[in-house]
Amino acid sequence: MAQDQPTAQDGPIAQVKTAPAQRAVIAPKTVVYGTVTLSQESQTVLSLPYAAQITRLHASAGQTVHRGDVLFVARADPGAVLVAEQARNAVVLARGEVERTRVLLAQRLATRSQLAAAEKTLADAEQALAAQRQLGADTGERPVRAPHDGVVVKVVAAQGDRVAPGAVVLQLGHTGAAVPVRVTLGLDPALRRAVPVGAAVAVTSLAAPAGASSAPLTGRVRRVQAAINPQSRLVDTSVELAPGGGADLIPGEPVRGVITLTGGEHWVVPRLAVLQDAKGAHVYQVEAGHARRVPVQVRVDDGAHLGVDGALQGGQALVVQGNYQLSDGMAVREVGQ
Missing domain, CATH: 2.40.50.100 (RNA polymerase II/Efflux pump adaptor protein, barrel-sandwich hybrid domain)
Structure with missing residues (x-):
């Protein structure tokens, strides 16, 4: 028990704050930029x-x-108008021919097959006229x-x-709340394979008034193009915002997107817990009242936390404040004890 309580004989005692060392799934994030766009299915030509x-x-x-x-x-x-006029004239002539053939048939001067042929010609002319009217040329x-x-x-x-x-x-x-809002973001080609379809994206407008703050809009990656945009030299990535989100955005509005990439399981530690010196990245854990230096490799950075690999012990507290003054084996006391 006396081993757990550092004394003056141990030399200087550093005051530190600690947190539990935990393993969890952590995903990296990447920041990209783009504009609000309209999907092809929401456009009328x-x-x-x-x-x-x-x-x-x-x-x-x-x-x-x-x-x-x-x-x-x-x-x-004029050529389109002429075709429409010819279609009208053809109907007039065909109707006249049908009437004339009917009269001749009554006088036994024409056959029923001739009448059927005249009626067929009229039907074809009427169909052609209907098509011209549908085209609207006049x-x-x-x-x-x-x-x-x-x-x-x-x-x-x-x-x-x-x-x-x-x-x-x-x-x-x-436009309108019922229309899904799309955002096209420019992705670094090196990250194309790391962004899966369905990845979460937080979108923020860059056209908001100065000083205005609003919660980011949530969305999902819908498509990652398989080619580089020749103008931007980036890979166009289509993001669809959640239903009802982005109703106030307008096409062409610049936006910032934070894409959550595929993650893995690591030791999740606050950024301030990881120190860097000539020997590399490391953290300190508290063992029997003394600081124990643990070399680590930083694998993931999600902005607020780091995902690291190393010989950390899950039952030992991780130093998150006051670690800059520590050396391996130095006596420590947690603030509040």
Whole structure:
């Protein structure tokens, strides 16, 4: 018992604070940066099914629009208008031919097969006209309206441009609490294999007013690209925020992400417990009232704690304060004893 209580004969007695030495699973974290983006499934591509000219453009990138707002006005190309007019004329002619054949049949001057052929021609002409009407090509200008509330992500065409059938004029993104918010983060290529799909991510906006503080938004890694972005030289990593999170974020807003990587089981110690000198990293444990130096290897750093490997003893207290003054075998007394 007397061995556990250092005395003046032991030399200087250091006052220290201790904590239990514990083994647990600890995961490293990495800090990355990126922007708020819209997923492909939450975007609507607006185009025209016929050749046309954009006569007026009312939308610009980043603009918030509501359902029914006019985004642009287009005038069909004369060639597209001609095709629609020909379809209308074909229906008129086919109807006349059906009526004429019916009269001739009544006079026994035409056969039923001729009438069936005329009716078939009319049906084909009506289908062609219906298709042209669905395309919408007609004389005059046609306004194209927003199909839903959202934000204009990209405007491809300019006012006065002539666009081909099916060419993208602009992209419109869905917005609102019901739409999952995505964040694209730039990951160091060396860490690509260390970030599993489903890894937890804490996201914080970098556009918040100075002095404002808010809890980080939680999310999960949805996809890690298998190629390096040629512009950023990083690997694009898609993160989907938890439902309802990030409703106030806007596309393009810069963010900071903290990704929790795959971890392992180690001795988990406070950062201040680990010291470094010429002999390497080490900690001190209390054994029979004296400090025992234990060399360690730092394996994981999660910011607040370190995961270390070494010959630590689970039943011995770990020095977390006052360790900078210790040497191996020095007498110690825990504060409060």
